[in-house]
Amino acid sequence: MAQLLVENITLTFGGVAALSSVSLAVEEGELVSVIGPNGAGKTSLLNCISGFYHPQRGRILFEGHEITRASPHEVTRLGIARAFQNIELFSGLTVLENLMLARHTHLGYNLAQAGVFYGKALAKEVENRRVVEEVIDFMELEPYRKALVGNLPYGVRKRVEVARALSLSPRLLLLDEPIAGMTLEEKEDMVRFILEIRAQGTTVILIEHDLGVVMDISDRVYVLDFGQVIAEGMPEEVVKNPRVQEAYLGVGA
Numbered sequence: 001m002a003q004l005l006v007e008n009i010t011l012t013f014g015g016v017a018a019l020s021s022v023s024l025a026v027e028e029g030e031l032v033s034v035i036g037p038n039g040a041g042k043t044s045l046l047n048c049i050s051g052f053y054h055p056q057r058g059r060i061l062f063e064g065h066e067i068t069r070a071s072p073h074e075v076t077r078l079g080i081a082r083a084f085q086n087i088e089l090f091s092g093l094t095v096l097e098n099l100m101l102a103r104h105t106h107l108g109y110n111l112a113q114a115g116v117f118y119g120k121a122l123a124k125e126v127e128n129r130r131v132v133e134e135v136i137d138f139m140e141l142e143p144y145r146k147a148l149v150g151n152l153p154y155g156v157r158k159r160v161e162v163a164r165a166l167s168l169s170p171r172l173l174l175l176d177e178p179i180a181g182m183t184l185e186e187k188e189d190m191v192r193f194i195l196e197i198r199a200q201g202t203t204v205i206l207i208e209h210d211l212g213v214v215m216d217i218s219d220r221v222y223v224l225d226f227g228q229v230i231a232e233g234m235p236e237e238v239v240k241n242p243r244v245q246e247a248y249l250g251v252g253a
């Protein structure tokens with residue numbers, strides 16, 4: 001069974017369908033990209049998977065659990081984390097504090113539990129710190145760990161945003177335009193990190209407008225247009241698909 005199954009989801013806003021009967025199946029360890037023109041429904045799809053939107057029809061299963069109506073918090077606890085297009089970090093906190101806070105907020109013990117199970121809470125805190133330090137090391141953020149996020153250049157903040165998602169130890173990572181607005185060098189670095197994340201066994205769903213990057217690194221690609229999946233397959237198949245060329249690349253027709 002696929003790790004993530006999206007079955008015929010439909011999401012409407014006041015009569016406008018952002019997604020119409022969209023299905024998607026992602027295997028554990030795959031790097032799957034979702035592409036499509038502006039307004040095609042890519043972010044809406046990620047919002048449904050991550051619990052921010054709930055589709056009116058269809059269902060979503062992650063590792064056999066139905067998450068169609070789950071909250072973002074529940075989805076995170078089940079092993080799905082998301083790096084946002086518009087960076088969701090606290091600019092007045094350091095890199096280290098942002099990552100620790102993410103773990104506390106989503107996976108941590110609450111204060112009442114900490115009071116009752118002091119030893120357990122302490123062990124949890126040591127574990128939180130270990131994971132966060134590993135992520136900082138992995139994302140090569142060591143030079144910035146004590147820097148306030150608000151003072152960091154945009155490209156580094158994008159990297160911290162991915163690190164924040166990774167610090168939740170996800171088995172499925174959702175990346176919404178992780179290289180948008182970056183310099184060429186920053187893009188190359190981010191692509192390398194994405195490939196390393198996948199190499200470590202984490203499943204990745206990527207929304208990205210840079211087709212060169214998508215075609216280079218994806219195992220499979222889904223193409224959305226007007227809220228519908230118009231093509232799915234290996235990158236080299238998808239680019240040859242006449243519907244994709246018409247709808248997305250603006251050629252043909």
Ligand SMILES: Nc1ncnc2c1ncn2[C@@H]1O[C@H](COP(=O)(O)OP(=O)(O)OP(=O)(O)O)[C@@H](O)[C@H]1O
Pocket residue numbers: 013017018036037038039040041042043044045
């Ligand atoms: N909260 C909302 N309220 C109303 N309409 C929405 C909402 N979110 C998305 N939509 C609509 O749903 C459609 C799909 O939008 P979505 O942002 O998912 O597309 P996208 O493919 O991610 O676009 P982009 O590449 O520009 O980010 C659009 O018509 C958009 O206006």
